Amino acid sequence: MGMNISTNGDQDPEVMVEINTTPLIDVMLVLLIMLIITIPIQTHAVKMNLPVGTPPPVVKVPTVVEIDVDFDGTISWNGAPVADLAVLDQHLKDVAAEADQPELHLRPNRLVPYRSVAAVMAAAQRLGATKIALVGNEQFMQ
Template sequence: MAILGDAEQEDLVSEINVTPLVDVMLVLLTVFIVTAPLLMNAVKVKLPQASAEVAVTVPKTAHISITDGGDVFLDQEHLTLETLTADLDNLKQREDPAVEIYADEHAEYGIVAKVLAAIQRAGISKFSFVMSPESKK
């Protein structure tokens, strides 16, 4: 080993080089970002099957039907969107009213949105969409 003089001594670096650490952390972050959505649906569960009973509707529940042609019915009475708001105001007079919406799957979204707006303007907070169960083939 050679002996270095004062002029030839090199200062020792006492700092940690963080560049490799940052590179490793960025790679790990990328791996977690890519794999996190895949882990959400990783568990396959076979749900139990039960027979669905026909729900008995309460008499104070109103039924709004929307056909694929855009026709609106309130309890089997054909209405326009303008008269629907007035009829829903009358429905609000009942104690704790509820509305079931039967919308055709091919009904225009705009018509369904207008019906929902009429329900909201009438101050009715209980409403639900009624769907038929999927048939298993």
């Protein structure tokens, strides 16, 4: 505790009692440094067990089906326009029924509403098509 005595001429000096906060700040800084040191460093790494050795040779090149969604929601299957979602569902049922399913490459236009793309993806999932990929995502990077 510190004491400050001020004199005003011939009057009695007034005693001002103030708390010295320097030791309190020092203790808080030491505690903060100890807390920072004891917290483990968090690494943002995903640990994976990767396969070892040479992979087996590819027996068959997968078949690729291209599904394009135009800016107005028009869907085309391998370049041929699809009349409505019922025809798309039939195509997807045929793909899902195959033992070795072809890859579905979904290529949306940059200006297409999300609901049109989501409808195609939901139909593929609902009907059991498991190999689907979004192609052409570099157009959305800008």
